[in-house]
Structures are given as structure tokens and as C-alpha cells.
Amino acid sequence: xxxxxxxxxxxxxxxxxxxxxxxxxxxxxxxxxPLEIPPDLRFGELATxxxxxxxxxxxxxxxxxxxxxxxxxxxLDGFSSFEVAGAGYINARLDxxxxxxxxxxxxxxxPSAQGSPELTRGHALVEHSSINPNKAAHIGHLRNAILGxxxxxxxxxxxxxxxxxxxxxxxGVQVADVxxxxxxxxxxxxxxIRQLLGELKRSGVRIDYYCWDLYARTxxxxxxxxxxxxxxxxxxxxxTMHEIERGCNETAEVAELISTSxxxxxxxxxxxxxxxxxxxxxxxEILHLNFWALAFEQLKQTGVLYFENEGKNKGCWVMTxxxxxxxxxxxxxxxxxxxxxxxxxxxxNGTVTYVGKDIAYHLWKFGLLGRDFGYKPFFxxxxxxxxxxxxxxDEPHPHFGGAQAIYNVIDARQSDPQANVIQALxxxxxxxxxxxxxxxxxxxxxxxxxxxxxxGYDVSEEDLARPYIEVSGRKGFGVKxxxxxxxxxxxxxxxxxxxxxxxxEGERQRIAEQIAIGALRYFMLKFTRNSVIAFxxxxxxSFEGETxxxxxxxxxxxxxxxxxxxxxxxxxxxxxxxxxxxxxLEGEANEDIWALWLRAGRRSLVLEQCISTSEPAHxxxxxxxxxxEFNNFYHKxxxxxxEDPTRKIFLLATxxxxxxxxxxxxxxxxxxxPEAM
RNA sequence: GCGCCCGUAGCUCAGCUGGAUAGAGCGUCUGGCUACGAACCAGAAGGCCGGGAGUUCGAAUCUCUCCGGGCGCACCA
Numbered sequence: 001x002x003x004x005x006x007x008x009x010x011x012x013x014x015x016x017x018x019x020x021x022x023x024x025x026x027x028x029x030x031x032x033x034p035l036e037i038p039p040d041l042r043f044g045e046l047a048t049x050x051x052x053x054x055x056x057x058x059x060x061x062x063x064x065x066x067x068x069x070x071x072x073x074x075x076l077d078g079f080s081s082f083e084v085a086g087a088g089y090i091n092a093r094l095d096x097x098x099x100x101x102x103x104x105x106x107x108x109x110x111p112s113a114q115g116s117p118e119l120t121r122g123h124a125l126v127e128h129s130s131i132n133p134n135k136a137a138h139i140g141h142l143r144n145a146i147l148g149x150x151x152x153x154x155x156x157x158x159x160x161x162x163x164x165x166x167x168x169x170x171x172g173v174q175v176a177d178v179x180x181x182x183x184x185x186x187x188x189x190x191x192x193i194r195q196l197l198g199e200l201k202r203s204g205v206r207i208d209y210y211c212w213d214l215y216a217r218t219x220x221x222x223x224x225x226x227x228x229x230x231x232x233x234x235x236x237x238x239x240t241m242h243e244i245e246r247g248c249n250e251t252a253e254v255a256e257l258i259s260t261s262x263x264x265x266x267x268x269x270x271x272x273x274x275x276x277x278x279x280x281x282x283x284x285e286i287l288h289l290n291f292w293a294l295a296f297e298q299l300k301q302t303g304v305l306y307f308e309n310e311g312k313n314k315g316c317w318v319m320t321x322x323x324x325x326x327x328x329x330x331x332x333x334x335x336x337x338x339x340x341x342x343x344x345x346x347x348x349n350g351t352v353t354y355v356g357k358d359i360a361y362h363l364w365k366f367g368l369l370g371r372d373f374g375y376k377p378f379f380x381x382x383x384x385x386x387x388x389x390x391x392x393x394d395e396p397h398p399h400f401g402g403a404q405a406i407y408n409v410i411d412a413r414q415s416d417p418q419a420n421v422i423q424a425l426x427x428x429x430x431x432x433x434x435x436x437x438x439x440x441x442x443x444x445x446x447x448x449x450x451x452x453x454x455x456g457y458d459v460s461e462e463d464l465a466r467p468y469i470e471v472s473g474r475k476g477f478g479v480k481x482x483x484x485x486x487x488x489x490x491x492x493x494x495x496x497x498x499x500x501x502x503x504x505e506g507e508r509q510r511i512a513e514q515i516a517i518g519a520l521r522y523f524m525l526k527f528t529r530n531s532v533i534a535f536x537x538x539x540x541x542s543f544e545g546e547t548x549x550x551x552x553x554x555x556x557x558x559x560x561x562x563x564x565x566x567x568x569x570x571x572x573x574x575x576x577x578x579x580x581x582x583x584x585l586e587g588e589a590n591e592d593i594w595a596l597w598l599r600a601g602r603r604s605l606v607l608e609q610c611i612s613t614s615e616p617a618h619x620x621x622x623x624x625x626x627x628x629e630f631n632n633f634y635h636k637x638x639x640x641x642x643e644d645p646t647r648k649i650f651l652l653a654t655x656x657x658x659x660x661x662x663x664x665x666x667x668x669x670x671x672x673x674p675e676a677m
Numbered sequence: 678g679c680g681c682c683c684g685u686a687g688c689u690c691a692g693c694u695g696g697a698u699a700g701a702g703c704g705u706c707u708g709g710c711u712a713c714g715a716a717c718c719a720g721a722a723g724g725c726c727g728g729g730a731g732u733u734c735g736a737a738u739c740u741c742u743c744c745g746g747g748c749g750c751a752c753c754a
Binding site for chain 2: 032034036037038039040043047049052055056062085086087088089132169171172173174283312313315316318321341344345346347348349351353354355357411412413414415416417441443444446466467468470492495499515526527528530531532533534536538539542543544545546547549550552553554556557558560561562563564565605606609612613617618621624625628631632634635636638639640641655676677
């Protein structure tokens with residue numbers, strides 16, 4: 001199955017043709033020929049400013065060069081004409097009928113249908129979500145998971161084999177804190193906690209919600225006593241963390257019980273958004289399987305780590321930070337000044353830091369560590385199993401890791417440690433891997449002060465003056481993911497109930513959920529990654545304008561046309577293959593229809609752009625623009641009452657292609673296309 | 678102090694490797710449901726793209742500088 005994208009295909013043809021012309025006419029070999037989509041159709045469908053670039057080299061006016069090139073271009077399949085415009089642009093006009101046939105015949109297909117061998121580009125690993133399993137997921141985690149999941153869909157659509165990982169820090173200070181809360185603040189034993197979990201389940205209380213409050217309470221408790229008391233509490237905190245890290249004791253068992261229960265809740269929450277994982281690697285196994293010991297040897301051997309004898313880091317194993325220089329540390333280069341800025345990887349007490357463990361984990365991701373996790377099944381999705389790491393796993397099991405390219409969906413605040421890990425890989429000589437290590441960074445989701453007040457939080461004068469306030473799990477400040485989803489579904493349900501009076505309860509609920517999820521996913525994807533989202537219910541609960549439901553509504557309209565017409569998109573496209581559409585594509589009155597076909601033919605181009613820039617927002621924008629042009633077309637041309645039977649087929653084919661494209665784009669965004677709404 | 682990100686219409690944001698009159702949504706005002714569903718469409722108003730300098734045929738986009746806002750710079754994770 002071959003995917004033909006009108007723009008990609010015609011761009012390729014034009015580029016090659018231009019290159020050949022430049023070669024024969026001027027004896028020039030130009031590698032990259034800039035091509036752009038003109039701002040307006042009256043400039044044609046493709047354009048190049050190449051004549052401007054050549055002006056200096058050829059010592060001629062751009063306009064003259066453009067005229068010479070146009071004269072030499074002659075005829076090219078798929079194009080109707082080339083012309084000079086402005087001070088030296090070369091504008092290309094497409095053969096519209098040919099372009100439309102190309103677009104109509106391109107394969108739609110679901111993302112999974114495109115994984116044919118010739119499209120397989122390699123093995124990618126995407127890590128996203130990675131929520132500390134000690135509290136409920138909040139809107140910040142939603143942005144992470146939705147970005148990550150969408151990018152997974154894009155990679156798969158482009159032909160990559162993708163493993164989805166959700167890294168679980170089940171031994172860190174955050175889990176320790178909630179364990180302290182259970183054991184110390186609430187004074188519960190392991191048996192008590194087991195009983196509590198049962199009670200919560202029976203009474204329908206979400207355990208992650210329970211932990212949300214307890215975690216905030218515990219965090220406060222550390223700072224609410226006398227200085228001596230606080231000191232003792234902190235000691236208790238670190239003792240708890242060490243017991244959890246060591247394992248094989250009751251505290252560790254409590255941590256395991258709590259973190260696993262909360263983790264299951266996170267998977268359930270994400271499943272509501274159609275987000276699934278393949279593997280859950282846990283910190284506890286990275287520790288107990290001694291990943292670090294292997295990494296440490298490699299780091300020492302390659303000279304990335306060196307032992308510091310002087311200064312503030314005396315007694316530590318450290319590495320040079322990326323900013324300080326890209327050369328690996330050389331031995332025997334005489335007395336050198338102590339690098340006070342070096343990053344400590346192994347502390348003077350012999351324990352390893354977060355970055356050190358992360359280096360080991362990333363060596364594993366690329367298959368460079370020489371050791372693997374054990375694997376156990378953990379969570380069953382309708383279509384596949386999600387595995388979790390284990391010290392002693394089950395056999396047989398799938399193999400994870402050993403990827404060629406990795407994407408870490410982690411917020412922008414962690415760019416320094418991420419850069420450290422990349423630097424270490426590069427220093428160890430794994431340059432190809434370092435080049436294919438992408439920190440897929442994104443800015444946080446914060447609350448507008450108004451939203452914070454609305455939720456009943458105490459907001460300081462200082463915070464009220466800010467444009468936005470950072471959410472904080474530690475303070476229990478934020479909007480929980482499930483609360484937001486519940487609220488969205490309630491809002492869409494009210495709309496659906498008002499409109500779909502003929503449908504039963506179950507159907508209406510299903511539609512409401514599809515719309516709610518569409519609204520939420522689109523909301524998180526419409527912003528580019530490095531824009532902070534100042535969250536407000538007013539915007540998130542909007543179903544009009546540039547939103548997911550707007551695009552879904554276009555789909556419903558298109559489907560209704562086929563329903564009323566008593567035909568199907570496939571049947572129409574078959575008929576369409578037998579007619580000549582040229583007459584319906586020319587002239588002012590049909591300009592918008594041609595624009596819609598052009599937009600529909602841009603999907604793969606946009607996909608490639610999204611992948612090369614790691615930016616799903618481009619596809620979100622494309623989906624909206626496509627829906628907008630479709631709505632425009634829908635309003636202006638009445639299809640079912642069209643009297644010219646050939647033109648009616650043409651119009652129906654236009655709807656068929658728009659519908660196909662809308663559905664595919666939405667599916668790549670992880671958004672379903674409802675039958676009605 | 679060092680590093681990264683941001684500053685575009687009243688508000689929230691797009692703007693592809695520099696390119697043709699700077700776009701969208703929301704909000705405001707006006708108009709359109711007896712035509713395929715109005716969760717829609719059409720129109721209007723609204724901008725020295727934070728300021729300044731530079732690079733060039735050409736800058737919202739690249740460089741420098743200043744101003745304003747955010748986030749990082751642990752032997753925490």
C-alpha cells in the first residue's frame with residue numbers, strides 16, 4: 001500500500017525538474033531548492049524564490065533569471081504552467097484535474113494499516129507520562145501524556161515501530177512522603193493499609209485522590225513543627241526512602257502496595273483518553289538489577305567520569321557539564337584546575353545520583369548496557385498487554401529496549417539533566433545514539449489566578465498579580481485529571497441530551513465521551529510545546545471555534561450527506577474515477593473547492609513536518625483548517641440538490657476526500673469521529 | 678552571576694528551512710436557520726510583530742544590545 005500525498009509528490013517532481021534545469025542551463029548543482037506554498041492561490045500552488053539566490057552568483061537580475069528558468073522548464077506532468085511574478089518569483093500552477101485525481105486515489109487507511117515493510121523506518125522508543133505513583137494525575141500530566149501519545153501515533157503513521165514506555169519512579173522521595181503519611185501521620189500498619197484499600201474500593205473512593213490529600217498533608221507536616229521536630233521528621237523521611245530503596249522490609253512493602261495501586265489508577269485515567277503503554281520500567285528494578293554497576297564501569301573506562309580529589313566535590317565521581325566543553329576528559333593532561341562546575345554522578349558516600357541512574361537507564365534504552373529487565377504482565381488492554389519490570393520475570397516475554405531513536409516527553413525544567421545524559425552518551429562514544437536522543441520538552445500547564453480562586457484555593461496577593469500559577473502536587477494545588485474529564489463529559493452530555501433526543505442513554509453517553517475527549521486532547525495539542533498553558537475552565541470547556549468538537553462536527557456533517565444521499569464514500573470515489581472534473585475546478589466560483597482539495601492533499605507533508613520538528617501542534621492546526629474549509633464549502637455549495645449529475649458526483653467526491661482526511665487526521669490526534677453529535 | 682524559553686489584535690495563540698497585502702479562535706458589533714444539523718457561516722472594527730542597532734535584494738523569523746515576564750543552574754529526584 002502506497003501513500004500518495006499530492007503536495008509531497010508534486011514537490012518532489014518540481015524539485016527534481018528544477019535541479020535538472022539549473023544543471024543544464026547554468027551548470028549549477030543546487031542541493032536544496034527552496035519551495036514554498038504561496039499565500040494566495042492567484043500565485044499558483046507552489047513557488048520558488050530560487051532566482052533571488054542565484055542573482056549574485058549569476059550576476060543577473062532575479063527577474064531575468066526567473067524568466068530564463070521558466071522558459072527552460074517546459075512541460076512537467078502534474079503542472080499546467082510556470083510563470084514569473086513579482087521581482088523574480090517562479091510560480092507553478094498545478095494541473096487541477098490531475099491533482100484532484102491524485103488526491104482522490106490516495107490511500108486513506110488507519111495508522112496501523114500503514115506499517116507496511118517499505119515504510120518501516122526503524123525502531124523508536126517514546127517515554128511519556130512518568131507520573132510519580134503517589135498521587136492523582138493532574139492537568140500537567142495530561143499535557144505530557146497527550147503530547148506523548150499523539151507523537152507515538154504520528155511516528156507509527158510514518159512507518160516507525162514504536163514502543164511506548166511509562167517510567168515509574170516507585171522508590172523516590174515522593175512515594176516515600178506518602179508512605180510516611182500512611183505510616184506516621186495516620187499511624188497505619190501494612191495490614192491496616194490493605195484493609196483501607198479494600199474499604200476505599202468498596203466506597204468508590206479513588207486511592208490516588210486519597211493520596212493526593214495525604215501527600216499534601218505530609219509535605220506540610222515536614223515544615224509545620226518546631227525546628228527540632230522538623231529535623232526529626234526529615235530524618236524519618238530519608239530513613240523511609242532508604243528502606244524503600246533497599247527493599248525486603250515492611251516499609252518497602254507498603255510503598256509497593258501504594259505505588260502499584262496508584263499506578264493502576266493512572267493507567268485507568270489515561271485509558272479514558274485512549275492512551276496505552278507497552279512497558280512500565282520501574283526505578284526499583286533499575287536499582288535491584290544493578291544497572292548502575294555496569295554503567296559505572298563503562299563511564300570510567302571511557303573517561304567520562306573522573307574522580308575529584310580537590311575542591312567542593314572532593315571524593316566524588318564527576319563529569320564535565322555540556323556547557324563547559326564537548327571534549328571528553330583526558331587523563332594525564334597535567335595539572336588542571338578543579339572543575340567546580342562539574343556534575344556529581346557518584347557522591348562521596350558512594351551512592352549514585354539521579355543523573356547517574358538515568359545514564360544507566362538510557363544505555364539500556366539503546367541496547368548498550370548489557371543487561372535487561374525481567375518482565376511481568378501488569379495491565380491488559382483490549383488489544384495488547386502492558387508489561388512491568390520485575391527482578392525475576394516471567395517467560396516468555398516481549399523484548400523492550402534496544403531502540404534506534406528515543407523520545408523523552410519530559411517538561412522543559414528538566415532540560416539540564418537531560419543534556420547531561422546526552423553528554424555522557426556522546427562522551428562514551430555513542431554519538432549516533434546521542435544524535436537520536438530527543439528531549440521532547442514542553443512547558444508546564446499552570447492555572448490562571450482566576451481559575452485558582454474559582455477552585456477555592458487561597459491565593460496570595462503576589463500570585464494574583466501573576467499571569468499564571470504553577471500547579472504543585474506537593475501543595476495539593478491543581479486540577480485533577482479525572483475531575484477535568486468528568487466535568488467535560490458532564491458538559492458534553494448536556495449538549496448531546498439536548499440535541500440527540502432520539503438516541504438512548506448509552507449512545508448519548510458514548511457520544512458525549514467522544515466529544516469530551518476530543519475537546520480535551522485538542523486543547524492540549526493546539527498550543528506549541530514551548531508555550532505555557534494558562535489553564536482556565538472557560539477555554540478548556542469550549543466546544544466552539546478552534547476546538548476538537550469543531551472538527552468532529554465537520555465529520556458528522558459529511559457523514560450525514562452520505563446518509564441522506566444513500567451512498568458511501570467508496571462508491572462515490574469509484575464513480576468519480578470515471579468523470580472528468582476539470583470543468584468544476586476552474587474559475588472564481590470554484591476556487592474554494594480547489595483549495596479544499598489542496599488542503600486535503602497535504603496530510604503527509606504535515607506529518608513529516610510534525611516529526612522533524614517534534615511538534616504535533618502543526619497537525620492539530622491542519623485538522624482545524626481542513627474542517628474550516630470543509631464547513632465553508634458545505635455552506636456555499638448545496639450538494640444533494642445539485643442538478644448536474646456529473647457535478648454532483650464531483651461534489652460528493654469532494655466530501656468523501658475531506659471526510660477521509662478529517663477522520664485520519666483526528667485519529668492521529670487520538671480523537672474519535674462520532675457518528676452524530 | 679550563568680544557561681534556556683517567552684514577548685505578535687482587547688484576550689488566548691499560529692506564522693514551515695528568512696520571502697509576495699502579518700493570520701486564526703475567543704470577545705465586541707452587524708447579518709444569516711421552511712435548503713445536506715446554526716457545536717455552523719458571512720461581514721465589520723481591532724497590529725510601528727516589546728524598544729534599538731546590524732546582516733541582506735528582502736527580517737515577526739537570523740545576530741547583537743536593552744527592557745519586561747517565566748524556568749533552570751544540589752553530594753534532591
